[in-house]
Amino acid sequence: MHLNSFGSLRVGIGLVCGLFSCHMLLAQTPLIGNVPGRSTQSLNGTWHYIVDPYETGYYDYRYQERKETDGEAYWNNPVPKNKTDRKEHAYVDANTLEVPGDWNSQAPEFLYYEGTVWYQRTFDVAAAQRQGQRAFLYFGAVNYQAEVYLNGRKLGSHKGGFTAFNFEIPDTLLRDADNFLVVKVDNKRAPDEVPTVNTDWWNYGGITRDVHLIWVPDTFIQNYFIQLERPADGAAPRKRKVPVAGWVKLNGAPSGGQLTVEIPELKVRESFPATGDSVAFQLTLPSVELWSPESPKRYEVRFRMGEDEVSERIGFRTIAVQGKDVLLNGQPIFMRGISVHGEIPDPGRRANSEDDAAQLLGWAHELGCNMVRLAHYPHSEQTTRLADSLGILVWSEIPVYWTIDFGNLAVLTKAKHQLHEMIARDQNRASIIIWSVGNETPVSPVRTAFMSDLAKTARAWDGSRLISAALEVHYTGGKNVIDDPLGQYTDLVSVNEYLGWYGGLPDNCRTAIWETSYDKPLFISETGAGAKAGFHADSLTRWSEEYQAWYFREQVAMMKRMPDNFVGLSPWVLVDFRSPKRNNQYQQGWNRKGLIGSDGQKKEAFSVLNAYYEEMKAQPTSRKKR
Ligand code: GCB
Numbered sequence: 001m002h003l004n005s006f007g008s009l010r011v012g013i014g015l016v017c018g019l020f021s022c023h024m025l026l027a028q029t030p031l032i033g034n035v036p037g038r039s040t041q042s043l044n045g046t047w048h049y050i051v052d053p054y055e056t057g058y059y060d061y062r063y064q065e066r067k068e069t070d071g072e073a074y075w076n077n078p079v080p081k082n083k084t085d086r087k088e089h090a091y092v093d094a095n096t097l098e099v100p101g102d103w104n105s106q107a108p109e110f111l112y113y114e115g116t117v118w119y120q121r122t123f124d125v126a127a128a129q130r131q132g133q134r135a136f137l138y139f140g141a142v143n144y145q146a147e148v149y150l151n152g153r154k155l156g157s158h159k160g161g162f163t164a165f166n167f168e169i170p171d172t173l174l175r176d177a178d179n180f181l182v183v184k185v186d187n188k189r190a191p192d193e194v195p196t197v198n199t200d201w202w203n204y205g206g207i208t209r210d211v212h213l214i215w216v217p218d219t220f221i222q223n224y225f226i227q228l229e230r231p232a233d234g235a236a237p238r239k240r241k242v243p244v245a246g247w248v249k250l251n252g253a254p255s256g257g258q259l260t261v262e263i264p265e266l267k268v269r270e271s272f273p274a275t276g277d278s279v280a281f282q283l284t285l286p287s288v289e290l291w292s293p294e295s296p297k298r299y300e301v302r303f304r305m306g307e308d309e310v311s312e313r314i315g316f317r318t319i320a321v322q323g324k325d326v327l328l329n330g331q332p333i334f335m336r337g338i339s340v341h342g343e344i345p346d347p348g349r350r351a352n353s354e355d356d357a358a359q360l361l362g363w364a365h366e367l368g369c370n371m372v373r374l375a376h377y378p379h380s381e382q383t384t385r386l387a388d389s390l391g392i393l394v395w396s397e398i399p400v401y402w403t404i405d406f407g408n409l410a411v412l413t414k415a416k417h418q419l420h421e422m423i424a425r426d427q428n429r430a431s432i433i434i435w436s437v438g439n440e441t442p443v444s445p446v447r448t449a450f451m452s453d454l455a456k457t458a459r460a461w462d463g464s465r466l467i468s469a470a471l472e473v474h475y476t477g478g479k480n481v482i483d484d485p486l487g488q489y490t491d492l493v494s495v496n497e498y499l500g501w502y503g504g505l506p507d508n509c510r511t512a513i514w515e516t517s518y519d520k521p522l523f524i525s526e527t528g529a530g531a532k533a534g535f536h537a538d539s540l541t542r543w544s545e546e547y548q549a550w551y552f553r554e555q556v557a558m559m560k561r562m563p564d565n566f567v568g569l570s571p572w573v574l575v576d577f578r579s580p581k582r583n584n585q586y587q588q589g590w591n592r593k594g595l596i597g598s599d600g601q602k603k604e605a606f607s608v609l610n611a612y613y614e615e616m617k618a619q620p621t622s623r624k625k626r
Contacts, residue, residue, distance in 0.1 A: 140209025
């Protein structure tokens with residue numbers, strides 16, 4: 001099945017693009033996988049900026065797009081020839097932003113800014129590094145739209161605020177010194193984008209993740225996939241003579257050499273003829289220690305083709321659904337999860353580093369979690385790699401959130417493009433067990449057609465993982481009813497449920513009955529209540545820590561009485577996060593459903609959920625013994 005993954009990925013995008021123009025979306029070169037394993041030069045650091053709400057650097061005074069050579073285009077370097085020469089813009093040392101980083105948290109005047117900011121820096125390249133190498137410019141993420149220019153020439157465009165992309169730099173364009181790099185970043189929200197205009201999170205703009213130059217030989221390994229196949233019937237994977245299927249995508253006219261795959265610790269080393277730009281391979285591992293939260297074993301895997309070699313540590317595990325269970329390595333698991341935004345509190349900024357990932361996953365670990373739902377968009381690569389090494393299961397999601405323009409085929413293409421980029425970056429992470437295609441999308445025929453297309457596409461592109469989406473449940477007549485038709489297309493039925501917060505009081509949980517038409521594993525992808533850290537009152541008082549703790553006590557009691565297809569939960573949410581929609585005296589621009597407050601202080605509810613998770617940890621994993 002995986003042999004065709006890359007092929008079907010390309011066919012999928014090609015088909016969609018055939019229906020209408022998506023030239024803009026495909027401007028960048030396909031993503032290079034495993035960037036941390038490559039020869040790179042960091043372009044992080046201090047960049048200059050110009051704030052440009054009227055897009056003067058892009059359009060002239062007649063609002064016509066500027067020509068590439070226009071001296072007043074902000075991608076050009078406007079050095080006045082003499083003192084009489086008028087230049088209307090300049091990148092100056094007084095205006096700088098740190099990259100990676102959102103602009104909102106870097107200066108008070110940026111807090112609410114939505115629009116265009118031009119980023120600029122110069123860089124040199126070592127002649128020895130350039131010799132015989134191709135150069136790619138890589139961005140971990142830019143929110144939302146990026147137009148990238150080097151030495152006055154446009155390299156390409158990208159839309160989508162949470163996924164990585166890269167452009168090749170033509171050799172003739174690159175200089176040894178003083179390369180003038182400009183990125184126009186625009187985070188304006190729009191109804192036909194993904195996400196759309198309405199979200200419950202902060203629209204942090206900027207070059208929010210790492211920027212690198214990547215150096216590769218003429219023919220290089222662009223990306224690859226190596227994972228255990230998803231067992232069809234939930235059977236336990238073999239521990240000896242384990243079959244592994246994978247593929248490698250080559251770039252740069254391979255002239256028929258050999259691709260070598262090596263796993264030194266297992267004494268595996270096999271070569272395969274590279275007759276085209278894609279090589280499908282099958283290996284048999286003599287034995288394998290499977291990756292799991294208890295023992296996140298990873299093996300060094302090396303790929304070699306001609307002059308190119310790339311390696312990284314990869315875990316092997318299986319994930320499957322069997323009846324009412326989710327099976328990890330053939331055993332039923334219970335997911336002690338928590339939903340997490342990619343945001344660091346105090347004072348509130350987009351997470352962008354390994355330290356940030358360690359802070360968020362460290363808190364999840366303290367809570368007793370074995371799983372995180374990375375909401376509502378792909379998080380940084382540091383996060384998913386750290387989850388691999390810590391042994392934390394991951395749900396990774398694209399920002400198809402609430403009221404996307406479901407009837408618009410171009411929006412479907414954008415969503416698929418982000419899905420593609422999410423998978424292409426993280427497809428070898430053992431920690432990722434679920435690809436989610438969206439959150440709380442309102443039921444209608446056009447929406448279900450859109451969402452089921454995404455679910456089928458995700459499965460076609462990566463058949464080794466489970467596919468889900470966070471659905472809604474409605475509470476009527478004492479029942480939590482799950483009847484969203486999208487549930488037919490997902491491997492597990494995941495629902496966001498707020499009984500006691502958005503409806504009723506927490507003690508309604510005592511009598512709530514769960515009713516679902518799906519005979520599939522049931523996962524509670526959200527449940528939560530708001531509380532201002534440090535605000536204490538009786539437990540009936542909304543926004544107090546006591547109310548939130550009561551809510552979690554009632555919810556936990558209900559979880560213990562769930563039907564036997566209940567496989568876990570990821571309550572909302574680990575930490576308070578900024579949201580422009582939250583404006584009462586307790587929230588003040590923050591969604592306060594965190595178990596940890598915006599100052600890093602743990603609220604009372606943290607220990608309620610922690611106690612439940614410690615209890616679950618002590619029990620055997622089988623759901624029957626829950
Ligand atoms: C939800 C959404 C999440 C919100 C949360 C809330 O159901 O999925 O994005 O932030 O509720 O706090 O209302």
